Amino acid sequence: MREFGDEDARLKQAMARETSTVPAVVRERMERLYGSLPEYDRERRRHIRRQRSLRVAGIGLLAALIVAAGFASPSASEWLQRLPVIGSSFSSAGDPAHKEPAPSGFDRQTVVDQGIALTLDRVVYDGALLTVRFVHEPGIRIEPRPEMIAIDGKPWDTGMGDRSESIGESSEATVFTFKSRVSLPDSFDLKVYVNDVVDDRGGERKKILGNWAFQAKITEWRRNVREVTYSPPLKASADGIEVSVTGVLFSPLTTKVSYELVWPERDAEEAAAPKDRNDPPAGEKTLRKDLVFRLFDDRGAELEPLSASGMRASGGPAKYSAVYANLREDSGKLRLSVDERSELLTSDGKGGAAYSTPVQSRTLPLTSPLPLTVELGEATVTFRKIDFRADRTIVDYEVRGDYPYEGINWWVENADQSLKYPFDSDNAVRLGSDGYSFRMELPALPDPSKLNLRILRSAPNRSPIPGLDLVLPLTE
Template sequence: MNEQHGDQRMKSAIQQSTYELPSIVRDKLEAAYNQLPEPERNRRISKPALWICASIVILLAGTFALGFISPAMAQVLRQLPGIGTVFQTLGDTGVRNIVDVGFATSVGRTVEDKGVSVTLDQVVYDGTRLTVGLLHEQNLDIHFSPASSLRADGRFLNAGIGARFKNLPGGMTASLYTFSFEDQLPDEFDLDIHFQEVTAMRDGKPTLIDGNWWLEARVSKIKEGVKEKKFDPPLIRDFAGIRVAVTGVTLTPLTTEIAYELDVPDRYDRLSYDERREIPIGEVVTRNDLVFRLWDEKGLMLEQLGGDGHGNRHTSRFAPISLDNHELILRTAERVSKMKNQGNGSFVGIEKPVVRYYEFPNHYPYTVSQGEAGEITFRGISFEDDQTWVEYEVQGSEPYVQEHAWWVEDDKGQQYKFEHYDHTRLQDDAYVYKAKLPALPRESGLKIAVIEIKPLKRIDELELVIPLN
């Protein structure tokens, strides 16, 4: 009885006592309340208002009949042979460069819920983009909404998102996500990636699974080998109603980023949803796009990695370059595409690529034309039991299109192609590559197939030199 009485009196005393939270606690709570997003039904993924350069590649995982993930498999996932390799497996030129110079942060942390394990493998941030490598079971579709799933120091982030995937041996998939932000993030922050829904293969069927997966990592912005330059007033070129105003350039070991403002005539505007619905099915429309490319001072075109746009402000990201460069050259080209309304909300290009066939090389170097854009030279082909290695160089005005616009074909029409991340650039000062193709049948019916490429029409009046010093 004494115990109960004492308990009640204690509770009563606590209830009657007044208390004010310390100011640091009060401030953080108020910040949290103010940050709460709008309810689920009103939330949208933030998207660029106008996206001119279509350069983000999203590759979907293939379909395999995988059963459930057993606890044993979950354990395997924690000891992944792929750990520490997502960036090398899937990364673009910049990401692979980061691994080579040792700037990637290896996290290796696994979270598991409802039988689904996801490992945060590597992460890197350079101020222009945040790249995250994940490992998980095959055919897992993570339902990402950057506005609701990504936080830095507790603050929700709106981000542009790009992704690529590759199936690995052992029943796993490597995923690479690239996030880009309108606002600068702190130099160091706690990254928090949260998702609550995935689609996984269970008993051979895609199954929606609700859960809670929290991935966390401490992120430090790359500071070594970084150069930033702002242009105020901007560097401006005006022509035919097009105004390009470069406001800044950032060089990091991961990326070369150009920030610019762009004002264009109406013909470059994308059709709105309502406008697309008014177009009769089968009708062909003309789409005009502006494409921005960058050259270094030695005349080498930089590989484009991505870009974002909000209103008339844009950023374009390219492969990293050496800080020894004194200038970059920004060139604008126009792409004109004829698109046909399929009637289901989508438009497809009507111009079929022209494919030319050449004899399979039996001596090297072996050069064939790629149309008006240039040519491709095969330097050597190595046949192995389970794969084929091809070394080649492209020369011309569209090197990053030319380099993957070919394949090997046999006399039955079977095509042998390489996957985008199964090829490596061998030289920084030339477009020389080594690609892995499937094993080729050693018979005489093999041919080289090449797409003829027309170079984009360059608008010379908009060429702009960007000084780096």
């Protein structure tokens, strides 16, 4: 049995031989964009080498995965409050008023080291993501480390992301989200280690190394999850491609769709590909086709794709599980739509490839009057707020267009591009469940009057496949 899954496009760009049909994740979007910009190619290659070294160390920093809940929206504070206390669970998804009591003898854990108190007060796991929340004083920032989580005494191979937001005048919450390729058992021991914090309370930024260690017993996490199965599977077919959806699983954190895929064209390409072929020679061009699976709620809002994995037995259909952002509580159905995306790749002869996607760009002063709307082709981005703080810069923006999670990118730079503050879309938090407004956090910036916003759009190079569109009811 051959397995394939959610691959890091930047580590493996010789894609002509790759056989998976992973949904379009934001990381892939960023890679296509950066690959189209020669001035960023050197930085991109340094980042590839850094990721390889992390993998050798046994920790896969795959991508920052942020739960798609708006911490500044009205539903955000509800979402934070709905995270069950450690060891408990929801009676069912979408029941925020009902919480189980914490296990006997256990309460929120507070650890103090070097005068800094961190409180671990909430944990939730849903089979795809593990989320923990710390509460601390404003001005304290917890630095994420790949080795900060252990499950049943063993380091957890996981991707991670984090987000901080004020929850009052005297406290702030930092929420860490972790993911793994494998599901955890029904009950497990969790240990969380914090060794690195930044203290900005006195107006002077100080990095402090310490030891804040927490542990908890996680039980009955499956009660956080609701599952809908389809028997027989819901099927759609077009152009020789057949998609069969077998079920949907959703929780307060994620929405997972399980489906089978029959794609004869890809099977034929795989069968014809030489098994021992070396990297293509420099300049060789390859047209790569992929299927992109998009998920929409019953209001027509697209859910952000997070990851996908699958396997295929010899001669059988490929079986996939695709994970998307969390769903609104009152959603009665979903819609799964399939696009075909085409990319022309040019080999560099060293295992890498350049995308031929054209890029449009504009550069504007960072201090331009707000709201600032920039139109590039068929998409627009509107910057509604830029908050320059002593310890960070917070940017609120809205994207409009057919592909809100793909195509538009931006970052902050100075006039000669010697200073760059890169935008990482994986760290953007969606604000609310309607529309595509996001909040992005950057480091504290120097004199904003000397900085620019650079906004770019890469063409999506895709089109929907008529007939490959399925309605997924969520009621039994």
